[in-house]
Amino acid sequence: MTERKMATIRRIDNIGPIEGADAIEVATVGGWKVVVKKGEFTAGDLAVYCEVDSFIPTAIAPFLTKPGQSPKQFEGVEGERLRTVKLRGQLSQGLLMPLNTVFDNMPIEQRLIAGADLLIEGTDVSEDLGIVKYEAPIPAQLAGEVKGMFPGFIPKTDQERIQNLTAELAEWQKNNYTFEVTEKLDGSSMTVYLRDGEFGVCSRNLDLKRNEDNSLWKAALKNDLEAKLTTNKRNLALQGELIGEGIQGNKYKLRGQMFYIFDIYDIDRGAYLTPTARKMFVETYKLNHVPVFKTAASLEGLTVEQLLKGAEGKSVMGDITGPEQEGLVYKCNEAEVSFKCISNRFLLKNGD
Numbered sequence: 001m002t003e004r005k006m007a008t009i010r011r012i013d014n015i016g017p018i019e020g021a022d023a024i025e026v027a028t029v030g031g032w033k034v035v036v037k038k039g040e041f042t043a044g045d046l047a048v049y050c051e052v053d054s055f056i057p058t059a060i061a062p063f064l065t066k067p068g069q070s071p072k073q074f075e076g077v078e079g080e081r082l083r084t085v086k087l088r089g090q091l092s093q094g095l096l097m098p099l100n101t102v103f104d105n106m107p108i109e110q111r112l113i114a115g116a117d118l119l120i121e122g123t124d125v126s127e128d129l130g131i132v133k134y135e136a137p138i139p140a141q142l143a144g145e146v147k148g149m150f151p152g153f154i155p156k157t158d159q160e161r162i163q164n165l166t167a168e169l170a171e172w173q174k175n176n177y178t179f180e181v182t183e184k185l186d187g188s189s190m191t192v193y194l195r196d197g198e199f200g201v202c203s204r205n206l207d208l209k210r211n212e213d214n215s216l217w218k219a220a221l222k223n224d225l226e227a228k229l230t231t232n233k234r235n236l237a238l239q240g241e242l243i244g245e246g247i248q249g250n251k252y253k254l255r256g257q258m259f260y261i262f263d264i265y266d267i268d269r270g271a272y273l274t275p276t277a278r279k280m281f282v283e284t285y286k287l288n289h290v291p292v293f294k295t296a297a298s299l300e301g302l303t304v305e306q307l308l309k310g311a312e313g314k315s316v317m318g319d320i321t322g323p324e325q326e327g328l329v330y331k332c333n334e335a336e337v338s339f340k341c342i343s344n345r346f347l348l349k350n351g352d
Contacts, residue, residue, distance in 0.1 A: 004158060005124040007131040009099070010049040012041050021088045027096055031163030031304035035092035046121060048102060048129070050095040051161075052347075054082045055134040060101065074134060081134040084347035091344055093163075102128055139246060142188050142215050144208035150191075151200070151207055153267055154237045157189055159329060159340040162307050169304065172337065178296040179330040180275040183316060184340055185260055185290055186251055186326040187243035192220050194229035194236060195267055216242060219259040228285045235267040241290065243317070251323040252315065262290045262329065275331060291316045296333060311341035324349050 014028040018035070027034045027041055029049050041047060050056060056064055057079040058071045064080040065071045071078040084093050102125050126132065150156060162169065189204035201208050201220045211217050219242055220226070229236055244250060244257035261282055264273040273281065275295065282289045299307075314322035327342040 004051070004133055004160075005126060006054040006133055007048055007050045007124070007126040007129055009046055009102075009119060009121055009123045009125060011121055012043055012045045012047060012096070015041060015043050018088050018090045021090075024087065024090075026090050026092070029094075029096070030166045031161075031308075032093050033091055034094050034096050035087045035090055036096050040098075041096060046099055046119065048097040048099065048125060050082060050097070050131060052082050052084055052093045053134050054095070054126075054131050055079050056082060056095065057130050060129055060131075061095065061097065064095075075132065077130065084344060086348065091348075093344075093347075138188075138203065142203060142242075142247070144203065144206070144211055144214040144216065146206050147200070147209045148207045150202055150205050151193065151195075153195065154191060154193060154202075154239075154265055156204065157191070157239045157263060159338045162304055162339050162341050165339055166304060168337075168339075169299065169302075172332070173299050173301075175334070176298070176300070177335065177337065178298055178333045179294070180292065180333065181294040181297045182262060182329050182331070183291040183293065183325055184327040184329050184342070185241040185243055185262075185315075185317065186248050186346075187241035187260075188216070188247050190216050190219065190240055190242045190259060192225045192229070192238045193267070194226065196235065199226040199229070215246070215257055219257055223259060223287060228287075232281070232285075237265040237267060238287075239263040239265065240288075252317040254317075258288055260288045260290045272336060275333060290329075293328070297330070299330075307341050308344060311343040312345045313343070 010029045012027050012029055016026050016028070018024055018026055023038055024035050025038050027036045032049070055074045055077070057077050058065060072080055082095055084091070086092065099119055102119070191202040193200050201217050203216060208214060208216060212221065225238065238261055240259055240261040240263070242257055242259050243252055244254040247257065261278070264278045264281055266273060279289060311327040313325055315325040316322065324346045325343060326346050327340055329338065329340045331338045
């Protein structure tokens with residue numbers, strides 16, 4: 001899975017009105033809707049699009065900080081995190097800025113080197129603008145003592161959002177691909193691996209030293225994962241979500257903490273196990289698997305908007321009332337293709 005691009009040069013597909021609004025309108029960029037000032041952009045324009053979860057430095061967009069308030073701080077930089085919001089009843093996700101924002105915020109010598117090549121559609125300008133993905137502080141019981149960075153021989157777990165895959169969606173529909181559909185759990189990313197006899201436990205970005213007080217290691221030991229991987233006699237990485245007490249507010253009202261697997265990566269082959277092989281592994285070793293809603297769903301005739309609407313609903317985890325589910329993850333049965341649909345209802349309810 002590729003590193004998420006937080007700020008890219010994108011073409012505006014459409015500009016439309018917002019009912020009852022005189023000063024603002026809505027721009028469509030791929031599958032995203034963004035509220036903009038009326039007349040600032042027109043359909044077909046190239047602009048800088050920043051995704052939700054971007055941390056935007058105040059130096060670039062001081063208007064993001066509300067009057068009378070001070071900017072937030074993240075990694076020593078003042079700025080604001082982009083969240084999903086509703087303005088005059090219109091969902092807005094992300095930020096659009098004029099192209100000159102890129103050059104206006106670069107040293108003159110860097111502008112000369114970059115030249116016009118920087119303004120090509122699809123170019124990632126996150127680093128040029130100092131825009132990074134916002135990461136919430138990790139609780140002490142999850143942080144652990146660092147052994148090293150996340151292993152390079154295992155892909156990180158972060159599917160692309162469907163809003164960025166409008167062209168790909170059409171191609172998958174043309175190929176009649178079918179997809180396994182699972183619930184996206186709101187917890188803490190956890191990866192456990194065995195490679196040539198070395199057993200490791202990782203958070204989203206780090207390989208952690210063995211520590212029985214660390215929640216991720218505690219879950220790995222509780223589930224006897226080292227012995228199970230050793231018995232299997234393959235170099236594998238189990239990837240999933242740790243949920244429960246002390247994690248993301250424990251939305252599922254669970255007692256203790258539990259590890260739910262959503263992917264298994266074959267390190268030697270450099271490929272993920274198929275959904276069928278993954279579920280067989282989980283059943284054989286009596287482990288938890290994220291909830292599966294469909295095993296061979298068709299995308300025929302579905303739009304991005306319909307897929308996002310389908311991601312809304314109550315979680316099947318926890319008590320009978322269930323919290324709002326975070327969304328759905330789609331994994332292709334015929335090719336190594338996957339994507340996620342994050343519920344807009346979840347994002348608005350949780351302020352994300």
